[in-house]
Amino acid sequence: MTTRRDLLQSLLGAGVLAGLGVRPALAAxxxxxxxxxxxxxxxxxxxxxxxxxxxEARQTAGxxxxxxxxxxxxxxxxxxxxxxxxxxxxxxLFFTVAPLAAPSPVRPRIFxxxxxxxxxxxxxxxxxxxHVADWHPDLKHYGADSLNLRFRRRYDAPMDEEAWRGWxxxxxxxxxxxxxxxxxVEDLQKALATMRFDGHKGAQLGFDPQDHHLxxxxxxxxxxxxxxxxxxxx
Amino acid sequence: MSRTACLRPFGAGPHSPNPLSPSLPPGRxxxxxxRQSSPCFFFRLTPPSSPGGRGGGWEKRAGVMRAxxxxxTFRARITLRIGSERLIRSLFFCFLLSVPALAAxxxxxxxxxxxxxxxxxxxxATDRVVATVSLGSRPxxxxxxxxxxxxxxxxxxxxxxxxxxxxxxxxxxxxxxxVVARFDxxxxxxxxxxxxxxxxxxxxxxxxGTATVTDVKRQKVVAALVVGIEPEGVALxxxxxxxxxxxxxxxxxxxxxxxxxxxxxxxxxDPRPRAAAFSPDGRRAWVTxxxxxxxxxxxATRHQVLKSIPIPGSHPVGVVVSPDGRRxxxxxxxxxxxxxxxxxxxxxxxxxxxxxxxxxxxxxADGKKVYTANGxxxxxxxxxxxxxxxxxxxxxxxxAWGVAIGRSR
Numbered sequence: 282m283t284t285r286r287d288l289l290q291s292l293l294g295a296g297v298l299a300g301l302g303v304r305p306a307l308a309a310x311x312x313x314x315x316x317x318x319x320x321x322x323x324x325x326x327x328x329x330x331x332x333x334x335x336x337e338a339r340q341t342a343g344x345x346x347x348x349x350x351x352x353x354x355x356x357x358x359x360x361x362x363x364x365x366x367x368x369x370x371x372x373x374l375f376f377t378v379a380p381l382a383a384p385s386p387v388r389p390r391i392f393x394x395x396x397x398x399x400x401x402x403x404x405x406x407x408x409x410x411x412h413v414a415d416w417h418p419d420l421k422h423y424g425a426d427s428l429n430l431r432f433r434r435r436y437d438a439p440m441d442e443e444a445w446r447g448w449x450x451x452x453x454x455x456x457x458x459x460x461x462x463x464x465x466v467e468d469l470q471k472a473l474a475t476m477r478f479d480g481h482k483g484a485q486l487g488f489d490p491q492d493h494h495l496x497x498x499x500x501x502x503x504x505x506x507x508x509x510x511x512x513x514x515x
Numbered sequence: 516m517s518r519t520a521c522l523r524p525f526g527a528g529p530h531s532p533n534p535l536s537p538s539l540p541p542g543r544x545x546x547x548x549x550r551q552s553s554p555c556f557f558f559r560l561t562p563p564s565s566p567g568g569r570g571g572g573w574e575k576r577a578g579v580m581r582a583x584x585x586x587x588t589f590r591a592r593i594t595l596r597i598g599s600e601r602l603i604r605s606l607f608f609c610f611l612l613s614v615p616a617l618a619a620x621x622x623x624x625x626x627x628x629x630x631x632x633x634x635x636x637x638x639x640a641t642d643r644v645v646a647t648v649s650l651g652s653r654p655x656x657x658x659x660x661x662x663x664x665x666x667x668x669x670x671x672x673x674x675x676x677x678x679x680x681x682x683x684x685x686x687x688x689x690x691x692x693x694v695v696a697r698f699d700x701x702x703x704x705x706x707x708x709x710x711x712x713x714x715x716x717x718x719x720x721x722x723x724g725t726a727t728v729t730d731v732k733r734q735k736v737v738a739a740l741v742v743g744i745e746p747e748g749v750a751l752x753x754x755x756x757x758x759x760x761x762x763x764x765x766x767x768x769x770x771x772x773x774x775x776x777x778x779x780x781x782x783x784x785d786p787r788p789r790a791a792a793f794s795p796d797g798r799r800a801w802v803t804x805x806x807x808x809x810x811x812x813x814x815a816t817r818h819q820v821l822k823s824i825p826i827p828g829s830h831p832v833g834v835v836v837s838p839d840g841r842r843x844x845x846x847x848x849x850x851x852x853x854x855x856x857x858x859x860x861x862x863x864x865x866x867x868x869x870x871x872x873x874x875x876x877x878x879x880a881d882g883k884k885v886y887t888a889n890g891x892x893x894x895x896x897x898x899x900x901x902x903x904x905x906x907x908x909x910x911x912x913x914x915a916w917g918v919a920i921g922r923s924r
Contacts, residue, residue, distance in 0.1 A: 337744050340724070341765035344743060344781035424763055424787070427721065427745055456766070460783060479763070479786040479806035483830075483849070 316342060316349045316458040319357030319373070322364055322447060327378045329436050330447030331362055338455030349455065359464065360454035362447070366391045374457065374469050376450040378443070380415075387493050390466060392473070394450045397494035404499045404512035411501040416445030417508045420500070423483030449480050449495070484513065622879065622921040623689070624886050625666050626895055627654035628912025634668060635895070635911040636692065637886075639879055639920065642897055642907040648692050652681045655916050656706040656749075657875070660713050663921035664689050669704040669718060684716055684729070689921065699736050701727030706790065706917075708751035708758060710773070717758045717771065719746035726760045726769070728776055738776040743767035748790035752815060753797040759813075761788035761802060768802055770818045780818045785809045789832040789848075794858060795840040803831035803845055810834065810845055810854075812861060824861045826854045833876035833887070833917075837900070844885050844898075846873040853887060853898060865903045869896035875917035888915040 320335065322328040335351045342349035355361060360374040367375065371390055380395035394415075396404075401413040418429050418439030432440035432448070440448070458464070461472045477485040482498045489496050501510035621640030628635060634654060636646040656669035666687040672679035684704055686696040700707065700718035704727070707718035716729040719742070726746060728738040743762020746769075750759045758771040766788060770780040785807025793800045793815060800813040808829050812821045826845065833846035836858060843856040849872055855865040870889030873896065878885045884906075885898040893915055897907040 337764060340741075340744060341767060344765070344767055344769060344778070345783065424745065428764075430722065477786060477807065479766070481764075483806075485786070485806055485808065 314347060316347055316455065317352060317357035317359050318349065318451065318454050318458070319352050319355055319361040320451070321353070321355060321361060322378065326438075326441055326443040327364070327447030327450075329438075330432065330440065330444035330449075331378075331451045332447075333432060333435055334448040334451035334455070338451060338459075341455070342459060345459065347459065359458040359469065362450040362454055373466055374454065374473065376454055378446040378450050384492065387491070390470065391493060392453075392488050393492075393494045394446045394453065395494065396497055396499050397489070397492050399492075400494065400496070400499060400514065403515070404501065408501070411503050411509055413512075414442040414500050414502045415497065416440065416442040417500050417502060419508045420481075424479075424481045428481045445480075449478075452480075453478055453495075622663065624877065624895070624918055624920045625657055625659060625668075626886075626888050626911045626915055627657040627668055627875070627917040628893075628914055629653050629655055629890070629916040630914030631893075631912030633912040634666070634687070635909075635915070637895065637909055639884065639886075642909055644909060644911075646692055647912065648687065650685065650694070656684075656704065656718070657917040657919045658707065658709045659689070659919045659921040660709060661711050661922065662713070665695070665713070666919065666921075667707070667709055667716065669700065669707055671703045671705070684718060696731075696734065698729050698731065698734055699727075700729050701725060701736065701739055705747055706749045708749045710751060710755055711753075712755075715773070717749055717751065717760075717773075719749050719760055721745055721747060724762075726758070726771060726778075728771075740769075740771060740776070740778050742769035742771075742778060743781065748788060748802070750791035750793055750800065752793050752800075753795055757815065757818075759791040759793075759800055759802070759815075761791055763787050763789065763805075766804075768813070768818075782813075782818060782820060784811045784813075784820060785823055790834050792834045792836050792843070794836050795838060799858070801834050801836065801843050801845075803834045805830045805832055805848060807831075810843065810856065822861065824856065824863070826850075826863060826866070829854060829866070832874045835876045835878050835885070837878055838880060838882045842900075844876055844878060846876040846887050848872055848874055853885065853896075855903060867898060867903050867905065869898070869905055870894045870908060875915070875919075877918045877920045879920055880922045886918045886920065888918040890914050890916055 320331055322331055339349045358373055361371055362376045364379045366377050375391045377393045381398055383398055396415050404413045429440050457469050457473050457476060461469050477487045480486045484498055486495055486497050496514045498511055498513050500508055503509050624637040624639050626635040632651050634648040634650055635644055638645045652673050653671045654668045658667045666689055667684050669684050670681055672681035682702050684698045684700040685694045688695045698716060700716055701720040701723060703720055703722045704718040705721045707716050709716055714731050718727045720727055724744050725739045726742045727736055730737045742760045743765035745763040746760050747763050748761035756773055758773055760769045766783055766786055767781050768784055769778045772779045784802050785804030787804055787806035789803050789805045791800055791802045798815055800815040802811045802813060809823045809825050810831055811823045814821050829850040830848035831845045832848040835844050841858050843858050845854040847854055851871050853867045853869050854863060857864055869887050871891035873887035873889045875888035883900050885900055887896045889896060893911055893913050895909040895911050896905050899906045
């Protein structure tokens with residue numbers, strides 16, 4: 282079913298609509314009937330977080346009369362979530378969860394949920410006694426307590442930064458697919474450029490157009506694993 | 516002309532010049548009538564002003580005189596015509612308001628304090644605290660019944676892992692300020708709405724992902740409906756037909772048909788929707804998005820997003836529409852301000868700094884004052900709806916969360 286909004290969006294593209302002050306892909310029109318997301322994560326904390334987000338996304342999609350399929354193959358048409366970027370260009374948007382040790386060349390369909398190496402370096406400064414993490418199980422504000430609680434209840438384990446990145450990657454993947462009325466990867470890419478997400482960190486999170494990393498607050502954790510500080514993005 | 520018109524203060528806002536007081540000098544109109552000090556009313560009856568007058572009724576002049584206070588005393592007049600069949604009723608009504616210790620006629624504002632476990636009671640005539648009620652764990656959502664006799668407060672256990680004995684909505688008797696009833700509203704109830712007739716409570720259950728419908732008379736849960744993930748905001752349409760439940764993680768609004776007690780639609784809004792409010796005519800709803808920094812305008816007849824209004828630098832949480840439907844007031848949470856929107860155009864009229872982290876927001880029935888519950892500064896800011904300035908800051912309890920104002924007492 283095609284609505285005028287769909288047509289407008291496909292003709293103009295989400296970016297143009299955004300430029301005109303029209304927020305793209307707000308659910309005024311119908312969303313695709315089926316959304317496919319591929320989970321390519323090995324067993325571990327990130328995979329657990331991803332599975333939790335997948336279930337939440339399925340529930341959200343169900344409310345919106347959309348079927349959300351989560352597969353374990355790379356053939357999913359909307360988005361893929363993996364540990365690191367694949368060698369060849371993926372057919373769909375690809376979200377990585379493992380932090381990069383060093384900056385890597387930007388590839389159009391590949392986005393990183395971890396904070397960037399530069400962001401981590403800046404947060405750490407000269408400190409030797411702490412390390413930087415994207416999440417901490419003791420976070421409480423901005424709904425972090427609810428998220429930590431959901432994870433703990435489900436897996437009987439604390440949500441660490443790996444688990445959070447897995448969760449966030451699938452959340453982002455599902456949201457961009459749910460909010461876009463068009464389903465082609467180019468449309469999703471355009472929508473992603475203007476979209477902002479809630480990662481339970483109290484700030485608007487979005488991908489940096491320069492390095493494709495999720496810009497986000499990060500946390501300082503001491504050697505004993507205790508949360509000692511937060512650093513907001515620039 | 517409805518009899519409530521005799522109580523509607525003039526100068527309620529720049530958008531609502533009062534047609535009932537054409538002779539009032541504009542300068543005086545700006546000052547507002549029933550604001551801080553105790554008003555006293557008196558009435559004078561005169562014969563019909565002209566033979567051709569509408570309805571041939573009596574013309575009543577009601578003057579409102581403010582007791583000497585910080586501001587100069589002044590007198591104003593409201594002239595209105597009422598049908599003769601309403602005369603006795605209206606007189607009685609106005610009489611009731613004029614007789615008791617006059618301050619008592621102004622409604623109370625009830626503020627829930629999440630961390631203190633209390634409710635602060637504020638007299639909106641004086642903007643002073645008149646009582647603090649101790650309730651126990653985590654009071655959050657708070658509503659006053661339409662008749663003003665009961666105040667409902669959502670409580671939840673500090674351990675929000677499981678449903679515990681502390682999870683409930685309690686009803687306070689507004690006069691005695693004692694808990695007179697306790698309702699099961701599912702686990703961890705956060706915000707809720709009370710049906711206009713007082714028969715149903717619709718509560719969001721943050722951890723369970725449900726909305727619970729409770730029958731007030733039978734004190735029984737009649738439905739637990741699956742809504743979005745981390746549900747929070749609950750708003751009831753003025754006709755009582757729809758309940759909107761916002762959900763923070765799924766970014767959805769679920770629509771409950773109160774006739775069927777079923778979720779009949781859901782739609783996406785901006786990131787982390789926190790609260791919703793309907794316009795008085797029920798045609799529009801407003802949904803805040805804390806992380807989106809926006810307020811979405813909803814066509815409440817079709818349950819569809821019409822547009823999304825960005826409020827720069829904001830973290831919108833609480834939202835309330837003025838009684839005349841012309842303005843939308845948004846508590847900006849960590850933005851430490853109240854955004855004032857023109858309801859018709861969606862234009863941001865002002866962003867007024869208030870206390871720290873305003874979440875709950877309420878407007879008096881006359882539309883003249885707006886109250887915010889500020890959870891970090893632990894106080895209540897009072898905004899004058901005409902000047903859009905903070906006219907009072909009232910200490911509340913730790914973690915001030917929600918605020919509700921009765922229509923009358």
